[in-house]
Amino acid sequence: MEGRPVHSLVKALQAVPSLAGLDERALLAIVGDSANLYWPAGSCVFERGSRTDSLYVVVTGSVRILDEGGHEAALLEAGNSFGEFSLLLGTPHQHEVRAVEDTELMVVPKQRFDALIASNQELGRRLREQAEERMRANLSVAAEPS
Known part of the structure; x- marks a missing residue:
């Protein structure tokens, strides 16, 4: 990978809560x-309903997650990831994502993500739980009267 030194990219991954606990070998991979x-x-970055093929990690800058109505659902800055739940569930992206400022994203291909989940059951369990929680939260928001 060109650009940033590898150690700074590993450090960026270590800041991602969903990847907490991964050893250096896994992060280097x-x-x-x-x-x-x-x-x-x-x-x-991607549109709602588009095909899922990567996990995204915010290295610098920030992105805005937009709901179906175009309203901000979340603002993610460096040290956050997105796209993992669509990868886990095998579903299209549920939100649109836009760069708020000039933004550098580490794009982790699905094959690497799948291998990571297969080799780390605890990570897979944690991500599935987070995906289920987010789905329940999205369903409860959608069910609220306008």
């Missing part, structure tokens, strides 16, 4: 299989 890509402010 993620870095080695990933690409760091840049999105200018205002650009769309």
Whole structure:
């Protein structure tokens, strides 16, 4: 991977709560299989309903997660990830994601993500629980009267 030194990318991954507890070997494998890509402010990372093929880690900058009505559901800054729940569930993206400012994302391909989950049962369990919690929260928000 060109650009940032590997150790700074490993450090960026260590800051991601959903990847907490992974050893350095696993983090190096993620870095080695990933690409760091840049999105200018205002650009769309992916649209709601688009195919799921990667996990995204915010290295620098920030992204806005937009709900079906185009309202902000979350603002994610460096040290956060997104896309993992669609990967786990095998579903299209449920939200649109846009760069708030010039943003660098580490894009982890599905194959690396799947291998990571297969080799770390605790991580897989933790991510599935988080996905279920988020789905329940989304369903309860959707069920609220307008």
